[in-house]
Amino acid sequence: MSLDEFGLIERIARRAGVRGDVALGIGDDAALLQMPAGQQLVVTADTLNAGVHFPAETPPADIGWKALAVNLSDLAAMGAQPAWCTLSLSLPEASPAWVDGFAEGFFQLADLHGIALVGGDTTRGPLSISITAMGHVPAGKALRRDGAQVGDDVWVTGVPGEAGVALALWQQGLLDVSRPTDEEALEHLRQRLARPTPRSAAGLALHGLASAAIDVSDGLLADLGHICQRSQVAAEILESALPASVQAAAVDQSALFRRIRATTGDDYELCFTAPAALRGQVSESMACVAVPATRIGYIRAGSQVRLVDGEGGASVVPRLGFNHFD
Numbered sequence: 569m570s571l572d573e574f575g576l577i578e579r580i581a582r583r584a585g586v587r588g589d590v591a592l593g594i595g596d597d598a599a600l601l602q603m604p605a606g607q608q609l610v611v612t613a614d615t616l617n618a619g620v621h622f623p624a625e626t627p628p629a630d631i632g633w634k635a636l637a638v639n640l641s642d643l644a645a646m647g648a649q650p651a652w653c654t655l656s657l658s659l660p661e662a663s664p665a666w667v668d669g670f671a672e673g674f675f676q677l678a679d680l681h682g683i684a685l686v687g688g689d690t691t692r693g694p695l696s697i698s699i700t701a702m703g704h705v706p707a708g709k710a711l712r713r714d715g716a717q718v719g720d721d722v723w724v725t726g727v728p729g730e731a732g733v734a735l736a737l738w739q740q741g742l743l744d745v746s747r748p749t750d751e752e753a754l755e756h757l758r759q760r761l762a763r764p765t766p767r768s769a770a771g772l773a774l775h776g777l778a779s780a781a782i783d784v785s786d787g788l789l790a791d792l793g794h795i796c797q798r799s800q801v802a803a804e805i806l807e808s809a810l811p812a813s814v815q816a817a818a819v820d821q822s823a824l825f826r827r828i829r830a831t832t833g834d835d836y837e838l839c840f841t842a843p844a845a846l847r848g849q850v851s852e853s854m855a856c857v858a859v860p861a862t863r864i865g866y867i868r869a870g871s872q873v874r875l876v877d878g879e880g881g882a883s884v885v886p887r888l889g890f891n892h893f894d
């Protein structure tokens with residue numbers, strides 16, 4: 569069975585969540601949204617293209633999850649409360665099974681974060697998913713890239729590098745991304761790539777603590793480099809302080825993990841800076857939202873990110889990570 573554009577829209581629209589601040593949702597020419605008083609609107613957009621951002625054989629539910637996750641991650645990095653989103657779908661064919669699978673993953677994550685789908689667009693073309701996510705933050709309280717200060721600690725949530733290990737294993741034919749596997753450690757790594765966890769609660773908990781924040785989409789050093797550039801400071805990361813991966817070790821990929829963890833992307837963890845005097849409070853607030861966070865280095869005067877190895881030697885990292893037009 570194949571459907572027309574409106575049949576497809578209906579299959580998605582009937583799953584859309586409700587929020588009291590959506591005065592008018594899907595079905596009109598545009599949505600009407602009620603902003604809470606004293607808050608700033610936070611808006612971000614990200615596109616996922618088949619074959620570029622995910623392997624073609626990725627299950628539709630994983631695509632739905634990830635397309636929203638990368639946008640929620642940007643809101644998290646701003647310290648924003650997620651509220652609304654739009655979804656522009658370009659599909660090669662009107663497959664109800666694909667759309668239902670996509671909606672399953674998409675709304676699973678949307679419901680977890682209380683974000684409502686309020687509109688979008690549906691067209692025929694190569695598989696591409698474009699989402700605009702909106703949230704809000706108390707005026708003046710957003711976590712920006714330009715606030716890092718000399719002497720601040722550098723922190724990271726979770727275990728950056730695990731998504732990269734999964735991607736490498738897939739590229740070597742050692743991991744099937746199209747279905748879950750029984751092997752626990754391998755499945756953990758597959759999930760880090762297919763279903764990243766947006767750190768919304770951590771972003772909200774960092775109000776008044778973090779001086780700058782970014783989400784790690786292109787690689788830890790590259791993304792921290794953006795904070796440094798915008799804040800006009802340098803950073804030193806201690807190789808020995810970077811979080812270890814139990815699961816990479818369990819599948820005998822510790823060496824690969826250590827080699828790529830600072831430069832590989834797709835983890836959607838938060839990297840943030842905070843004054844050293846707030847160390848205890850940062851630890852407490854991350855424990856409160858049950859998000860693992862590790863102190864991995866310092867902000868210094870200068871303009872570059874250095875990865876310092878265990879022997880005290882340092883390597884300067886100019887520009888690493890993923891760039892679509894390299």
Ligand code: ADP
Binds near residue numbers: 657685687
């Ligand atoms: P228009 O011609 O005004 O652009 P459409 O026919 O494209 O309207 O869409 C009809 C309604 O369905 C609109 O409210 C639009 O926001 C919504 N919509 C279309 N595609 C999607 C989608 N993929 N997800 C959510 N809402 C959608």
Ligand code: MG
Binds near residue numbers: 689690
């Ligand atoms: Mg339209």
